[in-house]
Amino acid sequence: METVIELDYIAHSFGSESVIKAIDMTVDKGEIFGLLGPSGAGKTTLVKIIVGILKPSEGSASVLGTPMPSLEKMKNIGFMAQSDALYSELSGRENLDFFASIYGLSKSERKEKIQEVLEVVDLTSEIDKPVEKFSGGMKRRLSLAASILHQPEVLILDEPTVGIDPVLRQSIWKELKILKEKGTTIILTTHVMDEADKCDRLALIREGYIIAQGTPQSLKQGIGANTIEEAFLHYGSAVQ
Numbered sequence: 001m002e003t004v005i006e007l008d009y010i011a012h013s014f015g016s017e018s019v020i021k022a023i024d025m026t027v028d029k030g031e032i033f034g035l036l037g038p039s040g041a042g043k044t045t046l047v048k049i050i051v052g053i054l055k056p057s058e059g060s061a062s063v064l065g066t067p068m069p070s071l072e073k074m075k076n077i078g079f080m081a082q083s084d085a086l087y088s089e090l091s092g093r094e095n096l097d098f099f100a101s102i103y104g105l106s107k108s109e110r111k112e113k114i115q116e117v118l119e120v121v122d123l124t125s126e127i128d129k130p131v132e133k134f135s136g137g138m139k140r141r142l143s144l145a146a147s148i149l150h151q152p153e154v155l156i157l158d159e160p161t162v163g164i165d166p167v168l169r170q171s172i173w174k175e176l177k178i179l180k181e182k183g184t185t186i187i188l189t190t191h192v193m194d195e196a197d198k199c200d201r202l203a204l205i206r207e208g209y210i211i212a213q214g215t216p217q218s219l220k221q222g223i224g225a226n227t228i229e230e231a232f233l234h235y236g237s238a239v240q
């Protein structure tokens with residue numbers, strides 16, 4: 001199995017607040033890897049370190065064999081941040097065209113790729129409206145579309161389905177599985193327990209630590225839990 005993401009004893013502090021503590025994990029090619037944890041556990045900080053936006057105080061992160069941060073490797077990574085980085089006065093299509101041009105897609109490639117990603121996120125009919133008129137869920141869908149425009153080898157999604165209705169959530173999961181089959185490696189953060197069950201592997205994160213990691217099945221089976229929520233509570237109480 002080819003390792004695509006490697007975190008080697010990462011720690012990070014903001015001033016005197018230590019928010020990531022000795023995180024050691026790897027993600028293999030084509031895996032959907034979930035970071036599950038309550039608000040403030042450190043998930044966003046961790047994904048920012050993986051993407052290369054934040055340099056860890058200790059330890060090292062590498063993506064596709066290159067130590068991060070690396071401007072070169074950022075081209076192979078798609079990142080959907082928690083707050084949507086969109087231009088509100090531009091239309092949805094203009095936003096995508098802008099991001100596609102940054103990724104270096106030619107005019108004809110842009111047109112084709114934009115149509116393809118819009119179908120994935122089901123935004124085709126509203127795409128020419130200015131983004132300021134979009135609902136929260138529509139903005140999330142547009143951000144997701146922007147993050148996959150350049151067919152990245154690694155896709156990192158921070159709370160991708162927040163504000164998205166269950167039907168669309170299902171279709172987004174279907175697309176993530178298709179991307180996975182094509183070899184894309186995906187890391188996503190979530191609070192949603194039933195979403196965690198859909199990941200190939202999970203790291204349960206609390207107060208900056210990985211309290212347990214493994215397949216959803218093994219995390220549950222190991223302690224006789226029926227749900228990931230039960231497993232989370234169990235592993236969480238073990239470290240108290």
Ligand SMILES: Nc1ncnc2c1ncn2[C@@H]1O[C@H](COP(=O)(O)OP(=O)(O)OP(=O)(O)O)[C@@H](O)[C@H]1O
Pocket residue numbers: 014017019037038039040041042043044045046082
């Ligand atoms: N730029 C920053 N400066 C100072 N503290 C920060 C900064 N960013 C995050 N923190 C703190 O780090 C801790 C972890 O935050 P982080 O956003 O990584 O958690 P999270 O698990 O992603 O939470 P959520 O699910 O609510 O997004 C929190 O206590 C937060 O207040």
